[in-house]
Amino acid sequence: MKxxxxxxxxxxxxxxxxxxxxxxxxxxxxxxxxxKKTSQNHEKLILGFSQIGSESAWRTRNTASIFEAAAENNIxxxxxxxxxxxxxxxxxxxxxxxxxxxxxxxxxxxxDGWDNVLQEARDAGIPVILVxxxxxxxxxxxxxxxxxxxxxxxxxxxxxxxxxxxxxGSTAGNGERADRTINILELSGTENSSVxxxxxxxxxxxxxxxxxxxxxxxxxxxxxxxRGQEITEGLIQKARDNxxxxxxxxxxxxxxxxxxxxxxxxxxxxxxxxxxxxxxxxSETIIISIDAEQKCIDALxxxxxxxxxxxxxxxxxxxxxxxxxxxxxxxxxxxxxIEEKVFTEDDDFSLYEPxxx
Numbered sequence: 001m002k003x004x005x006x007x008x009x010x011x012x013x014x015x016x017x018x019x020x021x022x023x024x025x026x027x028x029x030x031x032x033x034x035x036k037k038t039s040q041n042h043e044k045l046i047l048g049f050s051q052i053g054s055e056s057a058w059r060t061r062n063t064a065s066i067f068e069a070a071a072e073n074n075i076x077x078x079x080x081x082x083x084x085x086x087x088x089x090x091x092x093x094x095x096x097x098x099x100x101x102x103x104x105x106x107x108x109x110x111x112d113g114w115d116n117v118l119q120e121a122r123d124a125g126i127p128v129i130l131v132x133x134x135x136x137x138x139x140x141x142x143x144x145x146x147x148x149x150x151x152x153x154x155x156x157x158x159x160x161x162x163x164x165x166x167x168x169g170s171t172a173g174n175g176e177r178a179d180r181t182i183n184i185l186e187l188s189g190t191e192n193s194s195v196x197x198x199x200x201x202x203x204x205x206x207x208x209x210x211x212x213x214x215x216x217x218x219x220x221x222x223x224x225x226x227r228g229q230e231i232t233e234g235l236i237q238k239a240r241d242n243x244x245x246x247x248x249x250x251x252x253x254x255x256x257x258x259x260x261x262x263x264x265x266x267x268x269x270x271x272x273x274x275x276x277x278x279x280x281x282x283s284e285t286i287i288i289s290i291d292a293e294q295k296c297i298d299a300l301x302x303x304x305x306x307x308x309x310x311x312x313x314x315x316x317x318x319x320x321x322x323x324x325x326x327x328x329x330x331x332x333x334x335x336x337x338i339e340e341k342v343f344t345e346d347d348d349f350s351l352y353e354p355x356x357x
Contacts (some may be wrong), residue, residue: 024338026233043074045327048096049131050080050089050106055224056266057293061357062107062132062313069316075323078314080352086110090299093117097124103323105129110192111136118142127326131315134194144332148311148340154202157261157288161211164286179212185235185250186218187228187271189263199263199290213259217252221267228262228270236278245313247280258285265291265308272304290344294355301349310340 047070056193068104070077078101086109096104097120108114111134120143121128132147145191165182176262184207189196200218207213221227235252239245242254260282262268268289271304282304284286289296292310299305315338343352 027155035304045075045103045323046078046099046101048080048093048101048104048196049077050082050092050096051106052082052089052107052109053084054081055084056221056264056291056296057357058265058291058311058313062315064357065314066317066319067316069320072317073320073324074322076162080305084109084110086113090117092122093128094249097121097126100124101126102327103127103129105131105319105323107132108135108194109133109190111194112192112341113195115141129319129322129326129332131319132195139334143326144322144334144336146315146322146336147338147354148195149206149337150198151202153290153311153340154199154307154335155206156208156309157199157204157290157307158203160309160342160344161259161261161286162206162286163212164210164306165210180212182212183252183255184213184215184261185252185257185258185260186215187221187260187262187267189220189221189223189232189267191220203261215261216255216257221263221270223264223266225270225273227264228267229274230270231267232274233278236280238272238338247278249282249285250280260285260287262287262289263309265289265293265296268305269293269295269299272299292341292355293357297343297355300343300345301352303345306345308343310342312338312340314338 034294049066051059054060054063067077078096078099080086080088080095082092089106089109093106093119104121105128108130113125114135114137116268118137122141128142130142130145130147130194134145151177163247186200186203198246204215219231221231232250235250236245239251244251244254250260260271262271268287271287274280287305288309289305290311292308296305296308300308313322318338322336
């Protein structure tokens with residue numbers, strides 16, 4: 001080989017070796033950088049959480065519980081308040097996907113309409129946890145559900161009612177024999193939400209055991225105090241317009257309401273506001289509520305209510321546990337129910353502890 005050719009070969013070989021070394025160093029640098037970034041990301045998990053709003057003290061406490069537990073577990077939260085609109089939740093979940101959070105959790109305001117966005121989260125490799133309410137969707141699109149057992153809450157409310165009318169031997173504890181129909185007013189929650197369907201179904205499953213118990217009117221109060229007040233005022237005003245208003249109880253189309261079954265405390269408090277404003281007595285009416293906010297527990301101790309079924313808002317600690325389990329690649333239970341109590345007029349009120357919400 002000629003000297004010039006040999007020199008050219010050496011130069012080309014040196015350039016190739018230099019290029020290879022450069023490539024190796026760059027790859028090593030990128031790997032180290034990626035590992036460092038991954039390590040940093042896993043120092044603090046990121047949870048994207050969409051809450052439906054702040055319509056009640058219960059909901060406010062539910063949100064606070066999640067933030068408190070996240071801080072205790074060194075988990076960062078990207079938070080969105082949907083303000084009672086599903087379209088806001090869909091936008092929030094998509095923003096969480098773009099941000100590439102580790103886990104998404106949300107409280108679905110209604111049951112339907114989630115398939116597409118959950119498929120997008122699945123395609124992005126981001127697990128999703130349902131909180132407080134369930135949905136109608138392919139179960140493979142989300143990791144699990146955490147919240148209350150709405151069916152059991154409805155059953156607990158109805159069991160109390162059955163026990164009370166059987167113990168009293170009357171429609172509402174006023175000495176009148178219960179051989180006639182016992183009329184029930186149902187204040188229902190947000191239409192098309194899983195918790196409403198479950199609380200209604202569970203209640204009906206149990207009252208069917210006594211043919212005297214009949215729901216004569218059910219109205220959607222959207223879990224709002226203002227709607228509970230509006231519904232009650234509407235009943236009172238209609239009775240007045242028809243000339244058959246009486247202040248001894250609430251009436252629906254001339255029929256005396258013996259029982260009020262309210263799906264949440266906010267609506268119950270709205271009902272109590274209205275009967276107070278119009279001077280209507282419900283001393284002979286059985287009133288059952290769900291949630292166990294402090295104001296309704298106070299109303300129970302004051303004799304304004306007969307039973308309050310707890311819906312526990314303190315889901316934060318369990319949610320963070322599930323988030324950490326998923327982040328570690330573990331499978332979580334399909335359904336995780338929170339522990340809940342029942343408070344009744346027969347309890348020792350001195351044993352009650354402050355609710356905190």
